[in-house]
Amino acid sequence: MRKIEKRAVICMALAILLAAGMSVFLIRYFAEGGKWASSAFNRHLYDSNGVLISGTVLDRDGDVLSSVENGHRTYYENETVRKATLHAVGDLYGKIGTGVLNAFADKLTGFDLVNGAFGAERGSDLYLTLDARYNYEAYRALGGHAGTVAVYNYKTGEILCMVSAPSYDPLNVPKDLEENDRYKGAYLNRFLSSAFVPGSVFKTVTLTAALENLPDAETRTWNCTGSVQIGDETITCSGVHGEQTLKEAFAHSCNAAFAQIAEELGADTLRRYTEKAGLTSAYSVDGLPTAKGTFNWDGITAGQLGWAGVGQYHDQVNPCAFLLWMGAIANGGKAAEPYLIKKTVSSLGIPSLPHITRHTGRLIDSKTAATVADFMANNVTETYGTKRFPNMELCAKSGTAEVGTGQTPHAWFAGFLRNEDAPYAFVVLVENGGGGNAVAGTVAGKVLNVIVNRY
């Protein structure tokens, strides 16, 4: 009998396997349960059309962007506001995955893994860090172009404005949404999920590398004759800038000078500074992942390196990562990580815990950051003009990114304010918009004007 007793461990082994399997299930339950529940077929949270049954989305001032009335989900009454906030709020059919209605169904319904979906029909209030007004202005400023505008507080991380275009009215979805080129990529939040050729805004990175690696960087001069031959590539410039210091070359956005600097620094140095700047990193905005920027430094020729150093060649940058890069320069090297959800208030009136600001790693040395900021401020006084940006201690860099022959270039304008009371970093991208300063700079001016001067 004792023999059989010993053999009975086989039964015990099966029991242990069941227990172990239950542990695996529990781990997955608590890790992914929220995602399981946030399925459009879950009738505890979604109606038979797959629309979230409860929860109100508000902007930072409490303007209701989306709510449920009599069993129907509603949006803000103004159509342009609906379009301007669509990518933040989300659509009715789960197409815009990064929208709050889709990505934060749990927060909106008050769902959690302890209480389950019990009482989900009452819903919670979710306050965004966005101001619907800023989004509205930004969307209008884009003037029908595809692109993105984002402004955030580099000290706290609040995203004040986040627009992605093309957009559409979620209550009147265009019939030709999926076919018409006008709406190409309308489901994408370009700020979070896309990457674009940066053009000259990338010179901020090349500049940082130059300041830290060329011993006489600030005293040396570079000559510009309108173009420069590096290897078998001719790098053309927007003008003939002549002899110029680094600061002047940056203000002129001189391709000839920066291509030579890139060649001198070498691919490895530029790769290091690009990675340190966070441009190849994926960030998380309240759990929403951002797209990674991509660069190609391997086996690069001297000429290609010249182009890569001025933000062309295979360079691709995610607008959100670039915004953080701007924030880091403004904030002495480390930027606050951006967030979108200000707070939630449950149906019983219980607010969520206050947001704790987290910072990125060191993206740039603080001393270098101060110099780069001064250079960027100099850009505004020398090139962009201060009158366009009243009451703003603006530091900025424009970019006109070539995207192929016969196509209008992408217009970039990125930077930050050094105002104590308006510590904002911003990024503007207008796809096929034209000149960076003229087009994107104007959009940035309009939006910042509303934010800073409260027009």
Place this chain on the structure above:
Amino acid sequence: MQELFSALSLWLSAHPLITGWYTAIARLLFPVLSALILVRAIRSLLRIPHTPEVWAQLSLPGGGSIPLTHWENILGRGKSADAILNYPSISRQHAALCRGEDGAWTVYDLGSKGGTAVNGTPVTEQAPVKLGDTITLGGVPLVFLPQTVGEREELEKKRQAERPAAMWPSFLWLTVFQILTAIQLTLAAGEKASPVIPICFLILTAVMWLYAAALRLGRCVGFELETIAFYLSTLSLAVTASSAPGSLPKQLLAIVLGMGLFLALGLFLRDLERVEKRRWLMAAGAIGLLGITLVLGKAKFGATNWVTLGGISFQPSEIAKICYIFAGSATLERLFRRRNLALFIVLTGVCIGLLGLMSDFGTAAIFFVTFLVIAYLRSGDAATLALICGGAAFGTGIIVQFKPYILSRFAAWGHAWEAASGSGYQQTRTMSAAASGGLFGMGAGNGWLERIPAGDTDLVFGMLCEEWGLVIALLAVACILTLAWFAVRASRTGRSSFYTIAACAAGSLLVFQTSLNVFGSVDLLPLTGVTFPFVSNGGSAMLSAWGLLAYLKTMDTRADASFAIGRAAERKLDEEAARMAAPAEDAFEKEDGHAED
């Protein structure tokens, strides 16, 4: 009654706040009640093993004695012997001493080097022994003696002190649980509520108390296993009331019939001789039941495992499990004999083959695992079993080669979410519904998983999570684990190898079936469509679960605990000891020249 009820439900639907508040409070109460019900039972079962029964003893030449605590005892020098005799002339496994159903003992020589003799007469293979005889093993004389009155009284006192915990508080809490559940389900059903729900629950409560009273009158005091079974059956009724209120009376009937089977089988198993005689019948029963299914079966969810006779549909394969364990465990070749598994392998091969033809791969897997457990317990031959496993894997591979469509049924395994509207439909719904329940559930009757095909059977774990919450779903799994744990621990005090093997097989079967059900529904294993023992909606499965519980009940050798344990044998020992008390001592003095210490 009906009118009163519909008036009540009409009034309630006009006051939805009452329903809301009731559920909000009850959903928090249910896990607490469940803990109150189960903690006592589980704790009591985990305290096993207890002081074993003693059937006789062997007194040693140098003084002292070894109690024989089983009906089958191996005598030898080895560590795995039941009576360890540390003499160099005794073989590791020297002899076996077995008690027959009639109380007569037999000694078997297990091919020992030193030889075995009874009262000086050498034993070639086997010889009867009587109490008082001297058994000589390798020249070492051992006197085979009954316990004295004093020893028996002391033992009895010790065993009485370890009597099972009183289960009436658990029954009381379970009654509260059932009443609250009936109210919750009635409220959740709203205008569609019918008096059938409370009536069925009331009958279950009554049956439960009736069972306890009847057994208590029969002086049986162990109710832990039944407490667990009643608790899970209550959940089953609740699941059925939520998903298919029309089948509620049928499910209740299945519970009552299951209890009947449990009692009948338990009483039948008391007599080992009877068990041995019927094992061929049971083997034929297993094959016959599966064969009938193959001939008359109807397909449901891909497997042809339903038979409809006279308007009643059932799954014979469920009952076949009970027959299979019976036939596999009941073997004349007791633990010490040549371990011949050939016939058992043939039986297993036929059963699994038939199940394969029915495309019931879940049940086939259950049979195979049960086979492995029984075969290992019987033979201890891990190498052969590994070979068989290898062969089975190879065979499966061949079958899949020729019939690749079998695999397509399990194609979604591991990536259910990528096939959420196709082959991962049921699993993704289960996971989503399960996560919606949180720890305390949405309230019985408030789920939507019941609308998904097989929601209350194959996916019932998801329904438990959704409507009852993760806590109760985990407790349900813990119940099954406790049963297996009990089977293993109690094997230390089992009377016969048959009981131990059958109980461990039944425990393993329940555990494995639960694993397939739970992990299949949440995409950790392929979804094979087997039921959760006791909980899933379905009459045959309920009968089967209660029937299997009888095997576990035969392991409960605590004093007066189990109805499945014959008490006559022990009583006879008491009486004999008492009768022999006075003269016995003299007789032994004379015969052996030494008395008991």
